[in-house]
Amino acid sequence: MKGEDGTQTLQAILITSKIALSLGFLVYASWSDYKTREVSNRVWAYYAPIALALSLAELLLFDVSMLPFMGLSFGLTTAFALLLFFSGSFGGADSKALMCIALALPFSTNALFPPILGASVSPIAEYVFPLTIFSNSVLFAAASGIYMILRNLVWHKRVGKKMFEGSLSKESIGKKILVMVTGYRVKVDVLKAKWHVYPMEDVEEASGSRKLVIVPKEEGRDKIVERLSNAIDAKAIDGYVWATPGLPMLIFVTLGLVVALFFGDLVWLLVSAVLA
Helix, strand or coil, X not given: CHHHHHHHHHHHHHHHHXXXXXXXXXXXXXXXXXXXXXXXXXXXXXXXXXXXXXXXXXHHHHCHHHHHHHHHHHHHHHHHHHHHHHCCCCCHHHHHHHHHHHHHCCCCCCCCCCCCCHHHCCHHHHHCHHHHHHHHHHHHHHHHHHHHHHHHHHHHHHHCCCCCCHXXXXXXXXXXXXXXXXXXXXXXXXXXXXXXXXXXXXXXXXXXXXXXXXXXXXXXXXXXXXXXXXXXXXXXXXXXXXXXXXXXXXXXXHHHHHHHHHCCCHHHHHHHHHHC
């Protein structure tokens, strides 16, 4: 009996260490991403091998039969992270974070640390825990879109200007919705003063025609800001342009991990509630 208690204690220590390790690195990476919009590769270079060593130690000591499933979890997560990265939906740091999480926490920790909501552990979480963390993070990122919409409506009422003026009114409804849930209108001086705020529109200098930019990129940012500023000085467009603060996804990933540990898979809970 004492041997079993000692075994459970050691496994609990290993799992707790992996959770603490993940939260520590993710909190630091989130802070770095928020302050500088950059995360040093050294973060992942330290995180990954320590995470792998702890996970291998746990499985080799307590359940070696789960090794292939760990490989499956890491492989699926890596493929998904790379797909998001190359499609432009995820940054490099976000993708690396998911892959490191897959090394540290490939499976749900509910066996030793069950979430508060017991029915919230989905089949996916059991074997591919990082995807549960990702789905939670997407929900929180989507919630930020509600704030953006409310901010835009308040701006519209306060300033009395149309949301989309001139040639922007001809853009598709889909593009307009995406811009409204991820950005807001600011004066061009804000773009000049705050480098982490990205323009979500561009303008042709010759015609003054404006177009929405759904996925802002750092490359060419300054030239776009210059074109917008010149168009405003020339009275070709008004003084407000669409922009996004580009909130770091790592913050939502970190929050998604915390919620997954304490409350489980939020998407699974929502789907279960709808189908019940």
